[in-house]
Amino acid sequence: MGLRVNGLQRPGLKPATFELASGKTLCIHGASGSGKTLLLRAIADLDPNRGQVSLDGQARAGMAAHAWRRQVMYLPPEPHWWADRVAPHANHWPDSLLQALGFDTTVLDWEISQLSSGERQRLALIRVLARSPRALLLDEPTANLDPDNSLAAEGLIADHQRQHHSAIIWVSHDPVQRARVADRTLEMVDGTLR
Amino acid sequence: MSGPFIPLSPGDLLIAALLLMLSGALSWRLQLSVERRLLIAAARSTVQLMLLGLILHSIFASQSSWLIMLMMGVMLGVAGYEAWSRQTRRLRGWWGYGTGTLSMLLSSVLIALMSVAVILQPTPWYHPQYLIPLLGMMLGNTMTGIAVAMDTLGREAWSRRGEIEARLMLGDTAGDAIGDIRRGALRAGLIPIINSMTTAGLVSLPGMMTGQILAGGAPFEAAKYQLMILFLIAAGTALGSTSAVLIMSHRLFDERERLRLDRLK
Numbered sequence: 001m002g003l004r005v006n007g008l009q010r011p012g013l014k015p016a017t018f019e020l021a022s023g024k025t026l027c028i029h030g031a032s033g034s035g036k037t038l039l040l041r042a043i044a045d046l047d048p049n050r051g052q053v054s055l056d057g058q059a060r061a062g063m064a065a066h067a068w069r070r071q072v073m074y075l076p077p078e079p080h081w082w083a084d085r086v087a088p089h090a091n092h093w094p095d096s097l098l099q100a101l102g103f104d105t106t107v108l109d110w111e112i113s114q115l116s117s118g119e120r121q122r123l124a125l126i127r128v129l130a131r132s133p134r135a136l137l138l139d140e141p142t143a144n145l146d147p148d149n150s151l152a153a154e155g156l157i158a159d160h161q162r163q164h165h166s167a168i169i170w171v172s173h174d175p176v177q178r179a180r181v182a183d184r185t186l187e188m189v190d191g192t193l194r
Numbered sequence: 195m196s197g198p199f200i201p202l203s204p205g206d207l208l209i210a211a212l213l214l215m216l217s218g219a220l221s222w223r224l225q226l227s228v229e230r231r232l233l234i235a236a237a238r239s240t241v242q243l244m245l246l247g248l249i250l251h252s253i254f255a256s257q258s259s260w261l262i263m264l265m266m267g268v269m270l271g272v273a274g275y276e277a278w279s280r281q282t283r284r285l286r287g288w289w290g291y292g293t294g295t296l297s298m299l300l301s302s303v304l305i306a307l308m309s310v311a312v313i314l315q316p317t318p319w320y321h322p323q324y325l326i327p328l329l330g331m332m333l334g335n336t337m338t339g340i341a342v343a344m345d346t347l348g349r350e351a352w353s354r355r356g357e358i359e360a361r362l363m364l365g366d367t368a369g370d371a372i373g374d375i376r377r378g379a380l381r382a383g384l385i386p387i388i389n390s391m392t393t394a395g396l397v398s399l400p401g402m403m404t405g406q407i408l409a410g411g412a413p414f415e416a417a418k419y420q421l422m423i424l425f426l427i428a429a430g431t432a433l434g435s436t437s438a439v440l441i442m443s444h445r446l447f448d449e450r451e452r453l454r455l456d457r458l459k
Contacts, residue, residue: 046363048450073364
């Protein structure tokens with residue numbers, strides 16, 4: 001059970017094979033440009049790739065791509081927004097999620113262009129967690145956050161993991177953060193996971 | 195009622211041409227640097243229209259269905275190329291040319307054929323005097339709509355790739371992810387014909403009606419013809435733009451609903 005990756009490859013990414021049990025967190029670090037983002041995008045099936053990926057025994061190839069991404073959700077370091085205000089992006093965001101990251105419901109009226117990068121990153125995390133994915137692919141989810149907000153985000157992710165028994169792959173540059181959240185750590189070097 | 199038909203002499207054309215030369219000189223004087231393009235476009239239209247006049251003359255005389263089909267094929271082919279070349283971010287390979295051309299075949303050619311067969315009913319039904327001008331009107335207008343719609347879709351998908359992918363990442367289908375952009379492209383393609391229907395008769399006297407009136411036709415008859423043409427053009431533009439936008443946006447994603455901008459250039 002959990003996330004199983006077998007021979008996953010694409011240009012810039014050597015075949016990667018690993019397993020991650022449900023409820024566990026795998027941290028990945030490595031120099032920028034080493035292929036961490038390529039790996040996460042390939043798992044989410046956002047770029048052409050080869051290899052097998054499955055979640056809880058269900059093969060990725062056996063389901064529609066959007067159904068796969070609804071369960072195995074990728075959070076990029078700089079998330080995009082498709083409407084001017086926050087509200088159109090929010091399908092039933094629970095108050096508890098908003099409050100945990102220091103917002104209240106008035107945030108829904110805010111304009112995206114007026115938000116700081118930290119606010120955007122926190123809202124993007126809420127956007128992902130509110131959709132209750134079964135596995136998370138987090139690409140430096142706290143890079144733009146101050147220490148307090150980072151800890152709050154980590155707590156929220158931990159809550160989600162407990163509740164949904166999620167497998168989480170977490171790219172982080174911060175060794176202290178990795179020590180806090182990782183069950184396992186791998187390094188990406190020139191497209192090779194080791 | 196209407197006056198007699200006045201044929202144009204070469205001298206009459208020359209006067210109009212002189213006015214054009216004047217605008218060319220103006221462009222040169224104001225350094226707009228469109229005088230070259232103006233001149234080439236004027237020369238092209240002279241040669242093309244004269245040739246068309248000659249060709250239509252012999253096609254009308256021969257009534258050969260093969261010649262008519264050939265003529266329609268050439269018109270469609272050129273319209274397809276024009277629609278393709280007017281796009282900044284177009285699909286690579288045959289998809290780029292094929293999508294617009296197929297959409298014009300579906301809209302213009304089929305609607306032109308239907309309108310002679312069902313509405314006008316000349317004998318024979320494919321009489322080139324009706325079929326060819328109708329097709330020309332249809333192609334000329336749907337070409338603009340299709341080119342604008344495809345151009346908008348390509349440019350928007352390119353510049354808003356982050357937004358499209360953001361929705362894909364959250365588990366939206368490819369259709370949902372590009373839905374807004376697709377609707378915007380379709381609207382952009384339809385606006386010119388909607389505008390020209392809105393002002394028809396108030397501001398502009400549409401080209402075909404003008405032609406019929408100048409040729410001595412009764413204005414009310416000319417208005418009826420023009421109305422039919424406008425409706426056919428609007429329907430053809432809607433049909434053609436929709437099919438072009440659907441095919442193109444489908445092609446922008448692969449079988450795993452990934453945004454494939456590498457298919458644009």
